[in-house]
Amino acid sequence: MFGLHYRLERKAIGLVLAIIGVSSIGGLVEIAPLFTIHQTVEDAPNMRVYTPLEVAGRNIYIREGCYACHSQMIRTLRDEVERYGPYSLAVESKYDHPMLWGSKRTGPDIARLGGKYSDAWHVAHLINPRDVVKESIMPGYPWLARTSLASEDLGLHLKALRRVGVPYTDEMIEHASNDAYGQSAPDSSAAEGVTKRYGEATNVRAFDGNAGRLTEMDALVAYLQILGRLTDAATKPVASAEK
Amino acid sequence: MIGQLTKNERQNALAILIAMAVGGLVMTIGGRNSLLGVHGGLVLMIAVVGIFAMTATLKLPDPAEDRLNAYYDDPTKVGIIISMVWAVAGLFVGDWIAWLLVFPDLTFDAAWASFGRLRPVHTSGVIFGFGGNALIATSFYVVQRTCRARLPDQVTPWFVLFGYNLFCVIAATGYLMGVTQSKEYAEPEWYADLWLVVVWVVYFLLYLRTLSRRKEPHIYVANWYYMAFILVVAVLHIVNNLAVPVSFGSEKAYSAFSGVQDAMTQWWYGHNAVAFFLTAGFLGMLYYYLPVRAGRPIYSYRMSIISFWGITFFYMWAGSHHLHYTALPQWVQTLGMTFSVMLLVPSWASAGNALMTLNGAWDKVRDDATLRFMFVAAVFYGLSTFEGSFMAIRAVNSLSHYTDWTVGHVHAGALGWVAMITFGAIYASVPWLWKQDRMYSAKLVEVHFWLAVAGTLIYVFAMWNSGIIQGLMWRTYNDSGTLAYSFIESLVAMRPYYIARAIGGLLFLLGALVGCYNIWMTIRMAPRESAKADRPEPGAAGAPVLQPGE
Numbered sequence: 001m002f003g004l005h006y007r008l009e010r011k012a013i014g015l016v017l018a019i020i021g022v023s024s025i026g027g028l029v030e031i032a033p034l035f036t037i038h039q040t041v042e043d044a045p046n047m048r049v050y051t052p053l054e055v056a057g058r059n060i061y062i063r064e065g066c067y068a069c070h071s072q073m074i075r076t077l078r079d080e081v082e083r084y085g086p087y088s089l090a091v092e093s094k095y096d097h098p099m100l101w102g103s104k105r106t107g108p109d110i111a112r113l114g115g116k117y118s119d120a121w122h123v124a125h126l127i128n129p130r131d132v133v134k135e136s137i138m139p140g141y142p143w144l145a146r147t148s149l150a151s152e153d154l155g156l157h158l159k160a161l162r163r164v165g166v167p168y169t170d171e172m173i174e175h176a177s178n179d180a181y182g183q184s185a186p187d188s189s190a191a192e193g194v195t196k197r198y199g200e201a202t203n204v205r206a207f208d209g210n211a212g213r214l215t216e217m218d219a220l221v222a223y224l225q226i227l228g229r230l231t232d233a234a235t236k237p238v239a240s241a242e243k
Numbered sequence: 244m245i246g247q248l249t250k251n252e253r254q255n256a257l258a259i260l261i262a263m264a265v266g267g268l269v270m271t272i273g274g275r276n277s278l279l280g281v282h283g284g285l286v287l288m289i290a291v292v293g294i295f296a297m298t299a300t301l302k303l304p305d306p307a308e309d310r311l312n313a314y315y316d317d318p319t320k321v322g323i324i325i326s327m328v329w330a331v332a333g334l335f336v337g338d339w340i341a342w343l344l345v346f347p348d349l350t351f352d353a354a355w356a357s358f359g360r361l362r363p364v365h366t367s368g369v370i371f372g373f374g375g376n377a378l379i380a381t382s383f384y385v386v387q388r389t390c391r392a393r394l395p396d397q398v399t400p401w402f403v404l405f406g407y408n409l410f411c412v413i414a415a416t417g418y419l420m421g422v423t424q425s426k427e428y429a430e431p432e433w434y435a436d437l438w439l440v441v442v443w444v445v446y447f448l449l450y451l452r453t454l455s456r457r458k459e460p461h462i463y464v465a466n467w468y469y470m471a472f473i474l475v476v477a478v479l480h481i482v483n484n485l486a487v488p489v490s491f492g493s494e495k496a497y498s499a500f501s502g503v504q505d506a507m508t509q510w511w512y513g514h515n516a517v518a519f520f521l522t523a524g525f526l527g528m529l530y531y532y533l534p535v536r537a538g539r540p541i542y543s544y545r546m547s548i549i550s551f552w553g554i555t556f557f558y559m560w561a562g563s564h565h566l567h568y569t570a571l572p573q574w575v576q577t578l579g580m581t582f583s584v585m586l587l588v589p590s591w592a593s594a595g596n597a598l599m600t601l602n603g604a605w606d607k608v609r610d611d612a613t614l615r616f617m618f619v620a621a622v623f624y625g626l627s628t629f630e631g632s633f634m635a636i637r638a639v640n641s642l643s644h645y646t647d648w649t650v651g652h653v654h655a656g657a658l659g660w661v662a663m664i665t666f667g668a669i670y671a672s673v674p675w676l677w678k679q680d681r682m683y684s685a686k687l688v689e690v691h692f693w694l695a696v697a698g699t700l701i702y703v704f705a706m707w708n709s710g711i712i713q714g715l716m717w718r719t720y721n722d723s724g725t726l727a728y729s730f731i732e733s734l735v736a737m738r739p740y741y742i743a744r745a746i747g748g749l750l751f752l753l754g755a756l757v758g759c760y761n762i763w764m765t766i767r768m769a770p771r772e773s774a775k776a777d778r779p780e781p782g783a784a785g786a787p788v789l790q791p792g793e
Contacts, residue, residue, distance in 0.1 A: 005548050009467070010460050019555055020478070022552060026558075030560060034572070040572055062423060063422075064357065067425050068362045090503040091502075093502035093503070093570075095501060097499075097500070098424060098497075098505050099503070103565065109645075137344055137345075138347065139347055143352070159489075160489045160490075164487050
C-alpha cells in the first residue's frame with residue numbers, strides 16, 4: 001500500500017484524481033438520496049406558499065443576519081418541545097430557499113413565533129428590544145419602520161422562486177407587487193386578491209400599525225407572524241400511524 | 244515590483260485590467276437599480292486605477308534574465324502583508340461584536356453596525372481574508388521550494404492574489420450593505436461566487452503548472468494538502484452556492500435547494516470548509532514550516548499518508564453532525580456521527596506526527612517563539628479535533644448545539660490552531676523573504692506569543708463555561724416537572740462570560756498588532772545578500788530534500 005503511494009505521489013494528475021474520487025464519496029452517499037427518498041420530506045397537502053410580502057420580509061430577515069442568533073429548528077428533545085412547541089418537520093421548510101434553520105441561539109428559537117405575540121409587540125420590540133424585554137441584548141432596528149419597502153420587482157422574486165421549485169402561479173407572479181401592498185392595507189381594493197390567491201387564513205393587516213405606507217417593518221412582521229404556520233402538519237396527530 | 248514583469252506580461256496584465264473594467268461597467272449599468280451596481284462601480288474604480296498604474300510602466304525595459312534563477316516571491320510578500328491587514332481588521336470586528344453582546348446599544352442607529360451585518364464581516368475577514376491570503380501566499384512559497392522550481396509566469400500569481408482579494412472586498416462591503424445569501428461561511432451572493440470560481444480555477448492551474456515544472460521526482464506532502472485544499476474547496480463552493488438570480492441586474496439570488504436538502508448541503512459545505520480550508524490548507528503549511536524551522540525531518544512518512552487520506556475521506560461524511568435531532572433523516576445523522584468519531588484517528592495521526600517531529604528539537608521550542616507558535620498550533624489542533632469528535636456524538640450534541648460551546652470550539656481551532664500556525668509560518672517566512680537573518684525583535688515575537696496564548700485560553704474557557712451553563716439551564720426541570728429557567732434568565736447568566744470573551748479577543752488582537760509592527764520593522768531593516776542556496780534547481784532531478792526517507 002505504501003509502495004503504491006510511493007508511485008502515486010510522483011504523478012500530479014494521479015493525485016488530483018485520487019483526491020477528487022476519495023472526497024466525493026461522502027457527499028454522494030449522504031446528500032443524493034435526500035432528493036430521491038420520498039420519506040425525507042413529509043406530505044402536507046394544505047401547505048401554502050409565502051405571500052410576496054412575507055418573501056420580502058424573509059429577505060429582510062436574511063439581510064439583517066437574524067439567522068446568526070435565532071434558529072428556526074426545534075429539535076426532537078423534550079425540553080425544546082416544551083419550551084418552543086412541536087418539533088420542526090422537514091416539510092415546514094420545503095419552500096425555504098435557502099433554509100434558515102440556524103446554528104446558534106443567542107436569542108430563542110423562533111420556528112413557531114407566528115401568532116405568539118401581537119403585531120404591536122413586534123413593532124415595539126424591533127424598534128428597541130429593551131422597551132419590551134429589559135435584559136435583551138438584541139440590536140434595535142428602528143430604521144425598518146422608516147424605510148419604504150421596495151416592492152416593484154417582487155414578481156421577479158416569485159418567478160425566481162418558481163424556477164427553483166416553489167409552486168407560484170402566473171397569477172401570483174403577475175400581482176405580486178399589488179398583493180404585497182394589499183396584505184398590509186386591509187381596507188384597500190388590493191386586499192381581496194391576497195386572500196383569494198393565498199387563502200382565507202392569510203394575515204391581512206396593517207402590520208406596522210399604519211395602513212397608508214408599505215414599510216420594511218410591515219414585511220418583516222408579516223414574515224415573523226407566519227413562522228410555523230404555513231402548514232399544521234406538525235401539530236396534527238399522526239393519523240396514518242393508526243391505520 | 245511591476246519592474247520585474249516582462250513587457251509581454253505587463254501587456255497581459257493590462258488586458259486583464261481592461262477586461263475587468265468592462266466587466267465592472269456592465270455590472271454598474273446592469274445593476275444600476277440595485278446594490279449590484281454599487282459593486283460594479285467598485286470593480287470599475289479598482290480596474291481604472293490599475294490601468295493607469297500599468298500604462299505608466301509599459302515603456303519600462305524588460306527585466307534582467309537572471310530573475311529566472313531565483314524563486315518568484317513578490318506575490319508571497321504582498322500576500323503576507325495583505326493577510327496581516329485582514330487579520331487586524333477581522334479580529335477587530337470580531338472583538339467589536341463581542342462587546343456588542345455586552346453593550347447592545349453601540350450600533351449608532353445604523354443598519355451596517357448591527358450584530359447581524361457585522362458578524363459575517365468578522366467570519367469572512369478572518370477565515371477568507373486572513374486565512375485565505377496566508378494560504379495563497381505560503382502555498383506559492385512552499386510549492387516553489389519543495390519542487391525546486393520557479394512559478395511558471397509572473398502574471399498568474401498576481402491574478403490569483405488580487406482576484407481573491409477582490410472577492411473578499413466585495414464580500415465584506417456587501418455584508419455591510421446587507422448583501423448576503425445567509426449561508427454561513429458562504430454568504431457572498433451569486434456574482435461574487437462566480438468570480439471566485441474563475442480565480443480558483445486559475446489558482447488550481449497555476450499550482451499544477453508549477454508542479455509539472457518540479458525538479459523533485461516526488462510531490463512533497465505539504466503540496467498534497469494544498470492541492471486537496473484547492474480542489475475540494477472548489478467542489479464545495481460550486482455545489483453549495485448553486486442559485487438562481489432574481490435578474491442579471493439584481494444582487495439577490497435564491498438558493499437552488501430548500502429545506503432539509505439545503506441544510507444538509509450547507510453543512511456538508513460548512514464542515515468541510517473547516518476541513519479543507521481551515522485544516523488541509525494549514526496542515527500543508529505545518530508540514531513545510533515546522534520541520535524546516537525545527538531542523539528535523541517529518542517523523543513518519545506512513546503517518547503522513549494515513550492522515551492525509553483519512554482526512555480527505557472521513558471529513559466529507561461528517562457535516563451532518565451539525566444537524567443532530569433536527570428534521571434531517573436519522574440515518575444521515577448517524578453516518579455523520581460515526582465518521583466524525585473515526586476522524587479522530589487521522590487527526591491525531593497528523594498532530595502526533597507534528598509533535599514527534601519536534602523530538603530532538605525541544606530546546607528550540609523553548610527558545611524560539613516562532614517554533615513555539617507552531618508547537619502550540621499542533622497541540623490545539625489535537626485538542627480541538629478531539630473536542631470536535633466528542634461534540635459530534637449525538638448525546639453530547641444535544642447539550643452543546645445552539646450554545647456558546649460551539650463558538651468556543653470553533654475559536655479553539657481558529658485561534659489556537661489556524662492563527663497560531665499562520666503566525667509561526669509568517670514569522671519564519673518574513674526574514675527569509677526580505678533577506679534578513681532574523682525578525683526585527685525576538686522579544687516582540689515572544690510578546691505576541693503570550694498575548695495570543697492568553698487570549699485564546701481566556702476566550703475558550705469563557706465559552707466553555709457559558710455554553711455548558713446555557714445548555715444545562717435550557718434543559719433543567721424543577722420539582723413540579725416544568726422547565727426551571729426562562730430563556731432570558733439563561734441570557735442574563737451569560738453576561739460575565741461575554742465580557743471575559745471580549746477581553747480574551749482583545750488580547751489576541753493586541754498580539755496581532757504587535758506582530759504587524761514587528762513585521763513592518765523587519766521589512767525596513769537593511770537587506771543582506773541573498774542566500775545562495777535558496778534558488779530553483781536549474782539542472783536535472785536531484786534527491787528529494789525534504790522528502791522523508793523511505
